[in-house]
Amino acid sequence: xxxxxxxxxxxxxxxxxxxxxxxxxxxxxxxxxxxxxxxxxxxxxxxxxxxxxxxxxxxxxxxxxxxxxxxxxxxxxxxxxxxxxxxxxxxxxxxxxxxxxxxxxxxxxxxxxxxxxxxxxxxxxxxxxxxxxxxxxxxxxxxxxxxxxxxxxxxxxxxxxxxxxxxxxxxxxxxxxxxxxxxxxxxxxxxxxxxxxxxxxxxxxxxxxxxxxxxxxxxxxxxxxxxxxxxxxxxxxxxxxxxxxxxxxxxxxxxxxxxxxxxxxxxxxxxxxxxxxxxxxxxxxxxxxxxxxxxxxxxxxxxxxxxxxxxxxxxxxxxxxxxxxxxxxxxxxxxxxxxxxxxxxxxxxxxxxxx
Amino acid sequence: xxxxxxxxxxxxxxxxxxxxxxxxxxxxxxxxxxxxxxxxxxxxxxxxxxxxxxxxxxxxxxxxxxxxxxxxxxxxxxxxxxxxxxxxxxxxxxxxxxxxxxxxxxxxxxxxxxxxxxxxxxxxxxxxxxxxxxxxxxxxxxxxxxxxxxxxxxxxxxxxxxxxxxxxxxxxxxxxxxxxxxxxxxxxxxxxxxxxxxxxxxxxxxxxxxxxxxxxxxxxxxxxxxxxxxxxxxxxxxxxxxxxxxxxxxxxxxxxxxxxxxxxxxxxxxxxxxxxxxxxxxxxxxxxxxxxxxxxxxxxxxxx
Numbered sequence: 001x002x003x004x005x006x007x008x009x010x011x012x013x014x015x016x017x018x019x020x021x022x023x024x025x026x027x028x029x030x031x032x033x034x035x036x037x038x039x040x041x042x043x044x045x046x047x048x049x050x051x052x053x054x055x056x057x058x059x060x061x062x063x064x065x066x067x068x069x070x071x072x073x074x075x076x077x078x079x080x081x082x083x084x085x086x087x088x089x090x091x092x093x094x095x096x097x098x099x100x101x102x103x104x105x106x107x108x109x110x111x112x113x114x115x116x117x118x119x120x121x122x123x124x125x126x127x128x129x130x131x132x133x134x135x136x137x138x139x140x141x142x143x144x145x146x147x148x149x150x151x152x153x154x155x156x157x158x159x160x161x162x163x164x165x166x167x168x169x170x171x172x173x174x175x176x177x178x179x180x181x182x183x184x185x186x187x188x189x190x191x192x193x194x195x196x197x198x199x200x201x202x203x204x205x206x207x208x209x210x211x212x213x214x215x216x217x218x219x220x221x222x223x224x225x226x227x228x229x230x231x232x233x234x235x236x237x238x239x240x241x242x243x244x245x246x247x248x249x250x251x252x253x254x255x256x257x258x259x260x261x262x263x264x265x266x267x268x269x270x271x272x273x274x275x276x277x278x279x280x281x282x283x284x285x286x287x288x289x290x291x292x293x294x295x296x297x298x299x300x301x302x303x304x305x306x307x308x309x310x311x312x313x314x315x316x317x318x319x320x321x322x323x324x325x326x327x328x329x330x331x332x333x334x335x336x337x338x339x340x341x342x343x344x345x346x347x348x349x350x351x352x353x354x355x
Numbered sequence: 356x357x358x359x360x361x362x363x364x365x366x367x368x369x370x371x372x373x374x375x376x377x378x379x380x381x382x383x384x385x386x387x388x389x390x391x392x393x394x395x396x397x398x399x400x401x402x403x404x405x406x407x408x409x410x411x412x413x414x415x416x417x418x419x420x421x422x423x424x425x426x427x428x429x430x431x432x433x434x435x436x437x438x439x440x441x442x443x444x445x446x447x448x449x450x451x452x453x454x455x456x457x458x459x460x461x462x463x464x465x466x467x468x469x470x471x472x473x474x475x476x477x478x479x480x481x482x483x484x485x486x487x488x489x490x491x492x493x494x495x496x497x498x499x500x501x502x503x504x505x506x507x508x509x510x511x512x513x514x515x516x517x518x519x520x521x522x523x524x525x526x527x528x529x530x531x532x533x534x535x536x537x538x539x540x541x542x543x544x545x546x547x548x549x550x551x552x553x554x555x556x557x558x559x560x561x562x563x564x565x566x567x568x569x570x571x572x573x574x575x576x577x578x579x580x581x582x583x584x585x586x587x588x589x590x591x592x593x594x595x596x597x598x599x600x601x602x603x604x605x606x607x608x609x610x611x612x613x614x615x616x617x618x619x620x621x622x623x624x625x626x627x628x629x630x631x632x633x634x635x636x637x638x639x640x641x642x643x644x645x646x647x648x649x650x651x652x653x654x655x656x657x658x659x
Contacts, residue, residue: 045460093444093654095391146632152639153646155389155444155654156585159578160628160635167625175619289448296445329463331570334456341449345441 023350030343038336047326056336059321060314066321068204070314072275075212076101076284077316078309079267080291081298082219083140083260087154088300089223090256091236096143096158098288099165100261103139104132104268106169109177109188109279112272116195124195128273129211129266136265137258139165144257148250154257162288173279188279197274208270215266220302222259232256264288290316293341312337362603362610363490370602371498372560376580377587377594378504379425379552384584385512386545387525387649391447392432393553394577395454399424400554401561402458405568408470417562418497418555425554426547428454433546437539443654451577459570472566473497473559497559504552509591521545525647553577579627586631588638588645601627 039049060070080097087094108128116124143157170186177188197206223229235242235252243249268284276283294312298305315337319330344351376393383390390396403424408417428450435446473495481492512518520541523531528538560576561568579601586600587593604627608620638645 095444146636146639150636150639152635153651153654156581157632157635159391160582160632163575163578163582163628164625164632167621167628171619171621171625174621289451293445293448293452296442329460331456331459334452335460336456338449338453338456341445341452342435345435345446345449346439348439348441 023347026347026350027343030347031340034339034343038339041335042326042328042332045328045332047322047328052322052326052328055321055325056315056318059325060318065204066317070310070317071205071209072271073287073317074306074310074313075209075274076264076267076271076287077291077294077313078216078306079212079270080264080288081294081305081309082216082302083136083264083267084292084295085298085300085302085305086219086223086232086260086263087140087253087256088295089229089236090232090253091239092144092147092253092256093155094140094143094158094257094260095155095292096140096161096261096288097264097291098284098286099158099162100136100139100264101268101271101284101288101291102162102165102169104136104265105272105276105279105283106165106172106268107131107135107265108269108272109172109191112191112195113177113189116192121194121198124191125197125207125273128195129208129269132269132272133262133266136268137262139265140257140259140261141254144254147257148253169279169283170281173281177279179278186281190278191273195273196277197270206270206274208274212267212270215263216302216306219263223302228252228255264291285316290337293337297341297344299344311340315340358610358614360486360490362607364493365606365610366599366603367490368494368498368564368602369605370599371494371501372556372564373576373579373583373601374501374595374598375497375504375556375559376553376577377556377583377598378501378508378591379429379549379556380580380584381549381587381589381591381594382508382521382552383429383546383549384650385525385589385647386521386542387528387647388432388436388542388546389443389447389581389650389654390429390432390546390550390553391444391578391581392428392450392454393447393550393580394573394575395447395451396425396428396550396553397557397560397573397577397580398451398454398458398571399428400557401572402462402465402557402568403554404558405465405470405561406461408562409465409468414471414473414562418558421554421558421562422551423554425557426551429547429550429553430543432550433543437542437546455571462568462570465568466570468568470562470566473563495559495563497555497563500555501559505591505595512591522647525649528649553580556580582628582631586627586634588634589647590645597631600630 042052043049060066080101083097083100084094108131111131112124112128115127139161142161143154146152146157147154173186173188179187179189197208199206231247231252234247235249239249290312294308295305297308315333319333322328322332323330376397380390380393400421404417404421407420408414432446432450435441436443475493475495478492482488520536524538524541531538557573583594583597583601586597604623608623611618
């Protein structure tokens with residue numbers, strides 16, 4: 001294994017450094033290598049590596065419109081990533097962010113279209129967000145119950161429920177909620193204008209972004225500063241020890257799945273009520289799976305996870321710029337995303353050694 | 356030809372695109388490693404076989420390229436998870452994204468092109484059997500290959516030493532190591548061969564069942580394959596049944612619509628997933644012993 005040899009040779013140089021510093025160096029080197037590999041890949045497709053990275057940064061961060069788009073996409077990805085993180089701290093694997101996002105968007109559409117026209121805006125904003133979080137929590141509770149009471153692996157049931165959620169959404173779009181004025185497009189009726197989440201300060205950012213920031217802060221607090229968060233970590237660390245010290249393991253596991261589902265559902269609702277304004281197929285664009293990888297990259301630490309979500313949001317968005325400026329296929333950004341996530345996987349062994 | 360027969364023919368043909376990757380996933384999971392990268396392996400196999408068939412004009416080379424494309428994805432998964440000890444779910448998802456990106460970039464030039472797809476071969480004698488003949492014995496070569504694969508995999512699993520080592524690796528890799536076996540090598544081989552079958556399934560889709568290439572053409576079949584393995588409780592013959600169940604449901608929707616029956620396709624599509632969930636819920640406790648233990652350990656860290 002060549003990569004195993006590299007740190008071996010490196011260790012001669014870095015022996016005097018502390019384990020953590022050495023690990024930091026290896027990781028940084030890993031990211032540099034993955035960026036170089038992507039540069040070589042785009043060069044094969046006839047684009048310049050420097051130009052490509054310039055496009056990625058300028059089309060996602062450097063102009064105000066683009067930055068706002070990055071933030072808007074980071075909301076569903078970030079909340080769905082925390083939906084992975086919360087159960088992960090209790091040792092559960094939630095691959096169901098996609099389905100939970102979808103059900104959040106479905107609930108928000110149902111509520112928004114039904115009551116939106118008849119009530120003042122702020123009532124429908126609250127109702128949509130609560131409905132999204134509520135149905136998301138239910139969608140997280142299902143695999144939670146299957147796991148705690150019946151022993152079915154949540155990694156698998158959450159994955160299956162993504163497809164069920166998607167089929168439910170498609171059924172609603174094509175049949176029950178089909179927009180009669182949609183000129184054949186499969187989509188639901190749009191939300192009434194006043195029912196949509198309002199934009200702030202003349203920007204494209206809607207108040208959902210503020211809600212998301214508040215929820216992220218709350219999640220960070222709950223996970224790191226409360227006994228609930230602590231107990232989740234105890235369960236995640238050693239379930240037997242947790243049980244013997246009298247913790248209600250099943251309740252804790254279930255609550256983590258429901259909290260996660262609620263966050264992802266809220267993310268789906270905000271994305272729908274603030275950005276999309278009507279339900280259509282492919283509304284999630286695999287955000288739920290990207291979110292899983294963001295949570296993994298952020299090592300289940302809330303702040304790092306949200307940072308990773310913003311990064312992946314930018315990477316996903318940069319596909320448009322690469323298509324326009326560098327003549328590349330927009331999907332090429334999936335390769336970059338994969339190369340970034342490969343780094344922590346490849347160095348996983350050294351982390352175990354360093355900590 | 357009536358609607359039921361049409362559905363079953365489509366079910367076997369389309370079900371094979373699920374059966375092949377599901378058999379691959381079965382091998383991998385029996386060795387204790389879940390591979391969500393199966394979706395990526397299918398994409399790599401679908402494009403690899405399509406591109407090779409088109410450039411060489413030889414469908415056999417196309418099939419070989421499909422297997423190779425899938426195996427390459429499997430090798431990457433094996434390296435990341437077995438050698439580097441990385442998270443299996445994260446590795447699988449990242450390889451899916453990688454394959455999605457690479458096949459979209461390189462596949463765009465093949466969209467809208469034409470090949471001569473695999474032709475159906477009616478088995479002399481057998482295809483005249485009333486009812487079952489046209490369903491089972493008037494299919495393409497990869498469908499026939501899948502019949503044999505189910506048998507071969509069953510035989511290897513339960514009647515050979517290799518199979519015993521494979522299953523032991525999926526249960527207790529440390530015991531295999533203690534008795535002088537090489538569990539890592541077994542897992543790497545299992546994942547690679549399994550993903551090769553995933554690639555073959557992709558090939559069956561692009562140069563067989565569909566006869567075309569378009570970006571993201573597997574649209575979740577690889578994940579369905581993972582579901583089928585669970586539905587089947589890690590048994591080869593049940594994998595066959597599960598794959599055809601999914602295949603038949605997928606085929607039923609279009610046949611029903613053609614016959615003017617108004618049933619919503621998406622509600623129908625959800626049925627196999629719900630069936631799998633119900634099977635998992637009902638048999639999870641009892642099925643605990645069926646689940647390869649090393650797989651359980653790598654999937655979840657809190658054992659309740």
